[in-house]
Amino acid sequence: MGDRYSAEDLAQEVFLRVYRSASEFEPRGKVSTWIFKIAYNLSLDEIARMRRLCLLADTEGEEVEPTAPNLLEGQELKQTLMDCVQRLPEKQKAALLLRVNEELSYSEIGRILSTSVSSVESLIHRARGNLRKMLGGILEDNSGSR
Amino acid sequence: MDHDKIRANLSAYKDNELSGSFRDQIALHLQGCETCCEELRKLDRIDALVRELPQISAAENFASGVISKAQAASAPGHHIWSLPHRILDRFLFLGDSVFGLFRGFEAQEGALDEFGDSPPLSLSHAYFQLIDR
Numbered sequence: 001m002g003d004r005y006s007a008e009d010l011a012q013e014v015f016l017r018v019y020r021s022a023s024e025f026e027p028r029g030k031v032s033t034w035i036f037k038i039a040y041n042l043s044l045d046e047i048a049r050m051r052r053l054c055l056l057a058d059t060e061g062e063e064v065e066p067t068a069p070n071l072l073e074g075q076e077l078k079q080t081l082m083d084c085v086q087r088l089p090e091k092q093k094a095a096l097l098l099r100v101n102e103e104l105s106y107s108e109i110g111r112i113l114s115t116s117v118s119s120v121e122s123l124i125h126r127a128r129g130n131l132r133k134m135l136g137g138i139l140e141d142n143s144g145s146r
Numbered sequence: 147m148d149h150d151k152i153r154a155n156l157s158a159y160k161d162n163e164l165s166g167s168f169r170d171q172i173a174l175h176l177q178g179c180e181t182c183c184e185e186l187r188k189l190d191r192i193d194a195l196v197r198e199l200p201q202i203s204a205a206e207n208f209a210s211g212v213i214s215k216a217q218a219a220s221a222p223g224h225h226i227w228s229l230p231h232r233i234l235d236r237f238l239f240l241g242d243s244v245f246g247l248f249r250g251f252e253a254q255e256g257a258l259d260e261f262g263d264s265p266p267l268s269l270s271h272a273y274f275q276l277i278d279r
Binding site: 008019082099106 | 154157158161163188189191192193195196197198199200201202204205208211212215216219238241
């Protein structure tokens, strides 16, 4: 979302939607998957609204440029990585973060993003590939420290 | 099995999302191929770096904010505005779709990898946006 306050507002809106549409929840699936789906759809709406209002640079589908290989540490490395993740297309970013941070299966991610398992597989593969390309030398430089 | 096929599936292999026999073939290949092992290690490094990204914790008044918004939403008089609000919402969504189509002219030119991740210019993009709603 770009800043903490927008993210917090959006998170509040997610729980508000959950509260309002609780009767629509189908107990066949997990509650967390349903909440993530609401959050994902609201995020897309908000990003579209921000683009409409501010004409923010749209990185969707742009060729990713490799980051200059250099020795980055601590805060600088985190900021660079954050920038790289932000530059990923929305769907790739969502799929990767749901997999890596939330440890969801491809089928759960597919339900959240309303797409097939094979599409999720492709999204995550491309997200990792793009990050690898963008991080370039950084990945090599930090390999020894892990 | 060739390296390209292995590398194309390493991401899914790492996530334990491949079928048994194919998974076994990749595991066997990895035992004798240092190049593909290095690819797998790079994927591990990427995931480790992503996991280290700072997570935002909710503010102390987060829950109370949600509760007060929920109370305000269920207050008498609020529903009077729900229909115009929904109409406005649909109108804005339509605007987004048109905007997305126009922005597509300056967006990607690459081939489609998946319909679900189609470029903004395409009809399939507009279609997937519609069915996502």
